[in-house]
Amino acid sequence: MKTVEKFNELVKSFASLPTIGKKTALRLAYHVCIKDPLLGTKLAYNIEESIRVTRKCSFCGALSENEICDICADNNRNKEIICVVQSPKDVLILEDSGSFDGYYFVLEDTSEEYIIRLKSMVLKYNTNELFFAFTQGLNSDAIVFFIEEKLKDLNLKLTHIAQGIPSGVSLENVDFISLHKAINHRIKLD
Helix, strand or coil: CHHHHHHHHHHHHHHCCCCCCHHHHHHHHHHHHHHCHHHHHHHHHHHHHHHHHCEECCCCCCEECCCCCHHHHCCCCEEEEEEEECCHHHHHHHHHHCCCCEEEEECCCCCHHHHHHHHHHHHHHCCCEEEECCCCCHHHHHHHHHHHHHCHHHCCEEEECCCCCCCCCCHHHCCHHHHHHHHHCCEECC
16 A cells, blocks of 8 residues: 555564564554554664664673673673673573573684684683583584584583573573573583
8 A cells, every 4th residue: 555655664674573474563563653653752762772872792792882791891790601602682581580690702603703702701711611501403512512622722611501491492482490490400511
């Protein structure tokens, strides 16, 4: 319909988001335009502001509004353990669970740059354990093995997320109780 061109563009924008189908996109667009335009205005403002100020921490790769995130800036965290995750979203999920008090490192790929940054972080904190909170699977196992080989001279204890996390399920889809169990019962990698 040409008479609602802007509305149709909004529906298309919502539908381009992950896990949002056309029907949900239509409901969302209708809600923010007709049912609650004040919410629509607030949502638009929050999106614009978030895009403007959100970046990745230059040290660990977590989301931040500063060059260094609050976690890396917190000297009271447990320096003995670094939790290696695959996405900055994973840091938010683990922090919300309240189950982990160490530092994080976001390993988005296994390029030499990421390996050097991870090694630098281990040395800075004199860390003795790397805890891998990856979605379980063959690809994750290969990444852990690769990191183990690259950092073997550091004599680190390597652990991974334990029971409570089904194979193939991403951290964003796990309840806090299961996540808490998995963190507290992590197991050593052989």
